[in-house]
Amino acid sequence: MPAPERTTLDVIVRAGRDLLESAGLEGLTMQAVADRVGVKAPSLYKRVRNRDGLVTLVVEATVLELGERLDASVDDDSADPRHKFVQLARAARRFAHAHPAGFRLIFAPRTDLRLDSAELVAVSAAVLRVARELAGEEHALPAARTATAWLNGFVSMELAGAFNLGGDVDQAFDYGIARITEAIARNPE
Amino acid sequence: MPAPERTTLDVIVRAGRDLLESAGLEGLTMQAVADRVGVKAPSLYKRVRNRDGLVTLVVEATVLELGERLDASVDDDSADPRHKFVQLARAARRFAHAHPAGFRLIFAPRTDLRLDSAELVAVSAAVLRVARELAGEEHALPAARTATAWLNGFVSMELAGAFNLGGDVDQAFDYGIARITEAIARNPE
DNA sequence: ACCTGAACACCGTTCAAGT
DNA sequence: ACCTGAACACCGTTCAAGT
Numbered sequence: 001m002p003a004p005e006r007t008t009l010d011v012i013v014r015a016g017r018d019l020l021e022s023a024g025l026e027g028l029t030m031q032a033v034a035d036r037v038g039v040k041a042p043s044l045y046k047r048v049r050n051r052d053g054l055v056t057l058v059v060e061a062t063v064l065e066l067g068e069r070l071d072a073s074v075d076d077d078s079a080d081p082r083h084k085f086v087q088l089a090r091a092a093r094r095f096a097h098a099h100p101a102g103f104r105l106i107f108a109p110r111t112d113l114r115l116d117s118a119e120l121v122a123v124s125a126a127v128l129r130v131a132r133e134l135a136g137e138e139h140a141l142p143a144a145r146t147a148t149a150w151l152n153g154f155v156s157m158e159l160a161g162a163f164n165l166g167g168d169v170d171q172a173f174d175y176g177i178a179r180i181t182e183a184i185a186r187n188p189e
Numbered sequence: 190m191p192a193p194e195r196t197t198l199d200v201i202v203r204a205g206r207d208l209l210e211s212a213g214l215e216g217l218t219m220q221a222v223a224d225r226v227g228v229k230a231p232s233l234y235k236r237v238r239n240r241d242g243l244v245t246l247v248v249e250a251t252v253l254e255l256g257e258r259l260d261a262s263v264d265d266d267s268a269d270p271r272h273k274f275v276q277l278a279r280a281a282r283r284f285a286h287a288h289p290a291g292f293r294l295i296f297a298p299r300t301d302l303r304l305d306s307a308e309l310v311a312v313s314a315a316v317l318r319v320a321r322e323l324a325g326e327e328h329a330l331p332a333a334r335t336a337t338a339w340l341n342g343f344v345s346m347e348l349a350g351a352f353n354l355g356g357d358v359d360q361a362f363d364y365g366i367a368r369i370t371e372a373i374a375r376n377p378e
Numbered sequence: 379a380c381c382t383g384a385a386c387a388c389c390g391t392t393c394a395a396g397t
Numbered sequence: 398a399c400c401t402g403a404a405c406a407c408c409g410t411t412c413a414a415g416t
Binding site: 104108154179 | 293296297309330331334335337338339340341342343345346349351352356361364365368369371372373
């Protein structure tokens with residue numbers, strides 16, 4: 001009486017992420033996930049506590065991938081922290097465009113859903129490193145927070161369509177990067 | 190064969206806003222709203238197209254109130270645009286703390302829900318006015334966008350608990366205001 | 379040890395029937 | 398003209414029964 005495993009937690013989370021992007025959070029149903037992975041809905045409860053648990057796993061996977069993308073985006077050889085900061089910001093925005101629903105969920109979590117601090121640290125690592133170069137050791141944390149807040153705010157407003165009123169959004173983004181960089185840099189010139 | 194009106198659209202929207210804050214978006218159900226206003230769920234469809242329509246009305250009412258609060262927060266007699274900006278930012282944050290779920294919904298809208306530009310203009314009016322004083326006529330729009338993005342980002346991160354890692358959040362907010370003001374002001378000194 | 383069908387509670391929505 | 402009960406489709410979740 002063995003029992004063939006007909007799916008995997010990884011496959012389930014992958015299906016969840018795909019559904020989130022293609023059908024929104026409300027389209028991420030247990031039945032839809034089950035269909036995708038070729039199983040009946042009740043079977044999912046063998047790998048996942050419940051729907052909220054699955055959503056949490058989806059968000060965590062998204063945060064982890066974002067962290068990797070950010071890490072990979074900075075050119076460590078560069079001596080110009082301003083340029084590194086631009087690279088970081090552009091990479092984050094690119095990720096948000098590629099995974100809008102997942103990105104939104106990171107900072108607009110459902111009431112009950114709370115991110116592990118480990119994951120948050122993972123995303124902040126790259127930002128903190130560049131912020132340290134840019135603002136100096138003792139201002140690194142507030143500088144990183146200010147930059148992250150602006151970036152998150154800009155992108156979520158963009159995704160929400162709040163910039164429809166005219167003007168080139170790419171240009172507005174670059175303007176914002178320049179201003180924020182200047183604001184947090186040690187010696188703006 | 191008349192028909193006594195047993196509720197009002199206003200009462201329904203009010204109930205929706207209360208439920209949103211006390212029970213979250215998923216607690217804002219047609220049945221819960223119906224219970225609150227003393228009617229059965231199907232009757233709500235006389236005043237509201239469907240649940241999404243109700244949520245839209247709730248968000249619009251929230252945006253309108255935020256706009257009023259922002260307008261009321263700036264001291265028009267003051268000659269110091271920097272101070273006006275601080276007042277604006279603090280008022281927005283106060284509003285977000287008082288209506289966290291509603292505030293989140295403004296810039297993290299559901300997929301299908303789109304804000305009327307009229308409402309967006311209402312909120313931005315006060316911000317644009319101060320931005321004009323601060324950054325000059327031709328930089329007013331990008332300055333207002335940069336400031337709004339930071340503010341929205343800071344508050345949503347705060348509401349999401351992303352600042353738990355230590356440090357005084359009030360202090361971080363004031364630090365951020367100062368930096369952003371400096372970044373968008375015409376003549377930072 | 380995993381999978382499924384059946385069942386339950388709950389939700390959004392429609393509609394015929396009441397007043 | 399508004400209100401309601403009944404009904405339907407859909408969802409999350411549990412659990413006994415299969416292999």
